[in-house]
Amino acid sequence: MKHNLLAIDASTEALSLALHFRGKTFTHFEECPQQHSQKILPLVESLLAQANCTLKELDGIVYGRGPGSFTGVRIGVAVAQGLAYSANLKLSGVSTLQAMAQQAMCSSECDEVISAIDARMGEVYLGHFIKDDNGNASAKRDEIVVKPDLIEGDFSGMSAVGTGWQSYADTAHKLSLKVIEDITLPSAEYMLALGDKAFESGETVGAQDAQPHYVRDTVTWKKLPGRE
Known part of the structure; x- marks a missing residue:
């Protein structure tokens, strides 16, 4: 990976974070339904402390954009936006x-x-x-x-x-x-490489433009009438 990135995902029952800084990766993954909002910021602080870095030393933030729980997706996006605002960082959203x-x-x-x-x-x-x-x-x-x-x-x-x-x-x-029975929920660790690719190609947004992707407006892979 070429970039120092923090990845955050709160879209499902799992709360997952990953930090890649100067060649080392630090991760946290736990299933904690309805506790994401209480735990997410202390966990961000913990990962930064483990890596001995600050937000401003990062190149950007990767966030789980969904789909998943509407509330969880919103929490993840909002926290990513707030952190990005505070450190003037760009963001990239990754699908869960x-x-x-x-x-x-x-x-x-x-x-x-x-x-x-x-x-x-x-x-x-x-x-x-x-x-x-x-x-x-x-x-x-x-x-x-x-x-x-x-x-x-x-x-x-x-x-x-x-x-x-x-x-x-x-x-x-x-x-x-x-x-594959042991992969049931998204892990932020695997959002890092996808986010790194986005940052390398310049496919990033400012904090004000970070958006969730709920998917509820797309309902079938069958072609619609007149669009075959």
């Missing part, structure tokens, strides 16, 4: 679905991953990713929210990650997916 695919590609050496997060109300957030020439997860299609029994496509033999496949194991079996 993409982060899980990135972890799978790093740990299992798979080239194509279907990520799914349980979206409640009988739906999942769904993303389809392939490994690019640099070894990073790249979106093959737009992320969507969909009822599991309406998922269409040939995914036979592809790797799958996320809570969506735990909640809807029958759908994973029907689609012939290979579920």
Whole structure:
């Protein structure tokens, strides 16, 4: 990695942070539903102390932009914005679905991953990713929210990650997916490389322009009438 970055994600039950500073990486991951707002800032301070650095010594902040819990996504984005304002840093938002695919590609050496997060109300957030020439997860299609029994496509033999496949194991079996059981929630550690790529290419925003990505406005991978 070329940049010193702090990554924050509060989009799901997990609260995850990662800090890359001068060649070393420091991480924190825990499942703590409904405690994110109380814990996130002390954990940021703890990681900075471990690395013996300050916010102003960083090149930027990476935040989990969603999808996930609306409240959790907002907490993560708001904290990232506040920290960026205080230190005059740029930001890059990373998809939670993409982060899980990135972890799978790093740990299992798979080239194509279907990520799914349980979206409640009988739906999942769904993303389809392939490994690019640099070894990073790249979106093959737009992320969507969909009822599991309406998922269409040939995914036979592809790797799958996320809570969506735990909640809807029958759908994973029907689609012939290979579920990686130990990757269920996004980890900020795997947002670092994706954020580093964004900072390298200048795909960053100021604090005022950091936005969540809820995905609720996209509902199917089936082509709409008239858009085939």
